[in-house]
Amino acid sequence: MNKKKIVAAAAAFGVAVSLIAVASPASAEPVANGPVVVGSDTLQDVLNALANGTTISGASVRSQANSLFAASFDATGSVTIQAKSNGPRFGRPNGSSDGVKALSRSIDGAPYTSATPGSPANVTITGQVDIARSSSGAAVNASGELLYIPFGRDALSYAHSGGDNAAFDNIDQATLKGLFECTITQVGGVTVVPVIPQSGSGTRKDFIAKIGATEASVLEVSEGGCVVVGQEHDTSHLADGSVFPANAVTAMSAAQWVAQNTGAGIDRRGAGVKIGSPVAGTSAVTGTGTSMVPNAAFYANTTWGRDTYIVVENARVTVGNAKYDPNLASVVSNAAQKLGNTQSALPGQAGSVKKKFGFLAPSTTTPFRAALAG
Known part of the structure; x- marks a missing residue:
């Protein structure tokens, strides 16, 4: 497949927009009269x-x-x-x-x-x-x-479907790099399925950089590697629509994880999927369910905060x-x-x-x- 597209430019100024409630039977999305x-x-x-x-x-x-x-x-x-x-x-x-x-x-x-x-x-x-x-x-x-x-301010961590295997909860930066470069295959004695977000994803670009890898070193299955492609922040299905696999690890925005747990955002969590932390002793979020909030200490981390x-x-x-x-x-x-x-x-x-x-x-x-x- 045509691999990875890198953001060549951009800039962000605060924007707030209102969605005009216009929809036809053919589309649930609006046609704007503004931005x-x-x-x-x-x-x-x-x-x-x-x-x-x-x-x-x-x-x-x-x-x-x-x-x-x-x-x-x-x-x-x-x-x-x-x-x-x-x-x-x-x-x-x-x-x-x-x-x-x-x-x-x-x-x-x-x-x-x-x-x-x-x-x-x-x-x-x-x-x-x-x-x-x-x-x-x-x-x-x-x-x-x-x-x-x-x-x-967001923070980037990872989500996993490793169940109760505690080794999946705290995978350090070096191990994440090895998993996505296919030089490490197991965590806690279990074979891992590394899942990378789709091309064009800023989370994909950030995650690869934060684990110390490069686009060229993260080889997808179609390129002869071990990495499968998902849709960012969706741990229920992969990009091709198949079910998110067991013992998988993928990039996850802490903000998205909070919103999906509290009900503020669209819930795309797969059954039994959890958020982990690459920083020893510092969780990405605190609380559970509707009481979940960001962990400010993790968001402030110079590597994982963004x-x-x-x-x-x-x-x-x-x-x-x-x-x-x-x-x-x-x-x-x-x-x-x-x-x-x-x-x-x-x-x-x-x-x-x-x-x-x-x-x-x-x-x-x-x-x-x-x-x-x-």
Whole structure:
């Protein structure tokens, strides 16, 4: 298979969008009259909540682009999406890299081909995407066309279906590297099935980097290796639809794990699957069920903690620029109910909603610029 796509650019500025409730029998997804949001699976549930409106924080919170509504499209679903009225159908952007690439092609007008299998090739999508969700950052480029706005703090760990085998609960970094490079095959005397998220996933890119491996060293079964492909944060099924195997280990966002356990997000946990920790003595989360919360000590870890982002075109949120869009600038601002808000002291703030979905305040609120994705 055509392997791994690396995020070549991106930047994240806070964005909050409202999902317009328009659907036809042919599609449960909206056509927006405002900003279109695509990309990372890690951020999709919390973005959907902010877009559609939610009371999960104890008050009503809904992010709008002034009087316009926006559509936040899931990373998976139908092969193609139609983002805007009378717009073209194009392949669904699945993952951070794919989302940032779609935003980049919406800006520069070059042909876009999604990483989603079966997607139409080389579709012109100029003006069809306004915001990309990204679970990973990008190389800073002071004159880059993209702006990365810090959204929230996540942490990356792993989930496993190793049952009561305690050895699966604390697999260290070196062992994870060996498992995904196929140089180690067992944990606790049991053969492990390493599962990597799909191409185009920011979690995939981050996990490979954090365990000290490279895209070239993580060989999938189709490439002669031992690694099978999953859909990020889904521990019920693999990418091909088959059941998540026993004794498997896969990358897992701690924020996604919290949201799936508390009911804030879509529950995609397989039976008996648990979250582990590569840091001895420090769990990724604390509590159980609806009382589960992030473990701040794990999120603060310099290896496993990570900031997540919303990405927009810098020119469109820069006052005085000819391309300035007041509606887009509004929805990505740091006002109380907007996507750039990271405060969680009051229930009516977007930051409080993010916390319910397992995100803490990012390590910095300063956005940065980056080049368009290749």
